[in-house]
Amino acid sequence: xxxxxxxxxxxxxxxxxxFPTLIYGPVVSRRLGMSLGINPLPLDVKLCSFNCPxxxxxxxxxxxxDVGEAPDEVFPSVxxxxxxxxxxxxxxxxxxxxxxxxxxxxxxxxxxxxxFAELVDVVAAIRDRLxxxxxxxxxxxxxxxxxxxxxxxxxxxxxxxVKLDAGDPETLWAVNLPHxxxxxxxxxxxxxxxxxxxxxxxxxxxxxxxxxxxxxAAWIAxxxxxxxxxxxxxxxDRIPADKSLEPAPRARLHAIARRCQETTGxxxxxx
Ligand code: SF4
Numbered sequence: 604x605x606x607x608x609x610x611x612x613x614x615x616x617x618x619x620x621x622f623p624t625l626i627y628g629p630v631v632s633r634r635l636g637m638s639l640g641i642n643p644l645p646l647d648v649k650l651c652s653f654n655c656p657x658x659x660x661x662x663x664x665x666x667x668x669d670v671g672e673a674p675d676e677v678f679p680s681v682x683x684x685x686x687x688x689x690x691x692x693x694x695x696x697x698x699x700x701x702x703x704x705x706x707x708x709x710x711x712x713x714x715x716x717x718x719f720a721e722l723v724d725v726v727a728a729i730r731d732r733l734x735x736x737x738x739x740x741x742x743x744x745x746x747x748x749x750x751x752x753x754x755x756x757x758x759x760x761x762x763x764x765v766k767l768d769a770g771d772p773e774t775l776w777a778v779n780l781p782h783x784x785x786x787x788x789x790x791x792x793x794x795x796x797x798x799x800x801x802x803x804x805x806x807x808x809x810x811x812x813x814x815x816x817x818x819x820a821a822w823i824a825x826x827x828x829x830x831x832x833x834x835x836x837x838x839x840d841r842i843p844a845d846k847s848l849e850p851a852p853r854a855r856l857h858a859i860a861r862r863c864q865e866t867t868g869x870x871x872x873x874x
Contacts, residue, residue: 620660620841621649621710625679625687629695633874634764634803634835635704635740639691641726642709643684643716645677651711652746653766654780656845657807660710667715668782670747675717685725692733704762705730707741714747720756727759738762742803746785748793763800767829769813770821777811787825794829802831806838806851806859814851819859827867834871836860 627640644650648664650673667673688705695702705726707713716722723739730739738761745765747753757763769775775787794800804822806814813822826834836859839850851859853873860871 621647623647625684626691627709629700629702632704632706635706637701638704638706638740639695639702639737640709641684641688641705641707641713643679643707643713643719643722644710646679646710648677649711650677650715651744652715652782652785653712653744654782654844655768655778655805656780656811657778657805657839657843657848659841659843661844663711665711666782668746668784670715670717670719670750670753673715678716678718681718681722681725684722685729688726689729689733692729696733702734702737704738704740705734706739707743707760712744712746713741714743714753714757719747720752723756723759740764742766744779744781745790745794746781748790748796751796754793754796758796758798763797764803764835765794765797765800765831766804767802767822767825768805769818770823770825771818774811774813774818774821778805778807778813791825791829799832800829802826802829802834804834804836806836806856807843807848808851809849810845810847814855814859819862823863823866826863826869826871830867831869834860834863834869835874836863836871837874 622642623646625642629637629639632638649660650665651663654663740762742764768778836856856873860873863871
């Protein structure tokens with residue numbers, strides 16, 4: 604793959620924690636089981652439309668607001684991802700490795716890939732042929748849901764996990780630092796275009812705190828509006844970009860989940 608990076612991005616090439624391959628794992632995930640990851644993003648930098656201070660990959664190197672803003676050549680080709688997946692799955696099938704899911708995630712926001720829809724088609728065909736029992740899923744921040752082709756591609760997957768960490772603009776800005784012109788209400792307005800979704804919500808304390816009663820109330824109002832299949836609440840378990848952040852106490856997470864479930868009727872689990 605031919606990749607081009609600026610000098611400032613070069614400093615991050617040795618950053619630890621980024622996935623150096625197109626396919627990684629399988630990793631044991633409490634939410635997705637034995638999950639094989641697909642990283643359709645640059646291998647050496649984080650490319651995302653969010654810059655969450657809690658991100659396990661550090662601060663965002665290539666901060667782009669939308670599909671088409673990053674040069675096409677920084678992304679792996681659809682053919683390269685498909686070939687890497689096929690090779691990995693053939694090995695896993697022959698050595699009998701259990702797999703529960705194949706998940707689009709990786710070093711940032713996977714739907715920013717300029718050929719995301721084609722990529723999903725190729726991955727789905729390989730899954731159908733080699734491991735039809737394994738579900739396809741994605742972790743997304745939802746920044747590209749206004750693209751009809753992204754929505755259609757997401758609906759080809761079995762499970763869509765969408766990030767929602769706050770319901771009010773101030774806290775959303777603090778906890779996700781979304782690239783303008785990200786607008787939460789615009790994102791939510793497109794969610795009915797998804798077959799369904801699960802919301803993933805990270806709660807942290809410290810310099811940024813999205814666990815206060817008032818902030819949680821605004822978040823619950825958005826959960827009620829979205830009506831997801833379920834909400835997954837969790838907290839830090841890896842070193843965040845902003846080292847001053849702290850994990851939310853388990854008791855607080857459970858109280859938030861209880862309040863959300865009682866108010867909205869949506870199943871809310873703590874991970
Ligand atoms: S959306 Fe995910 S990859 Fe992007 S900055 Fe936030 S946690 Fe990191």
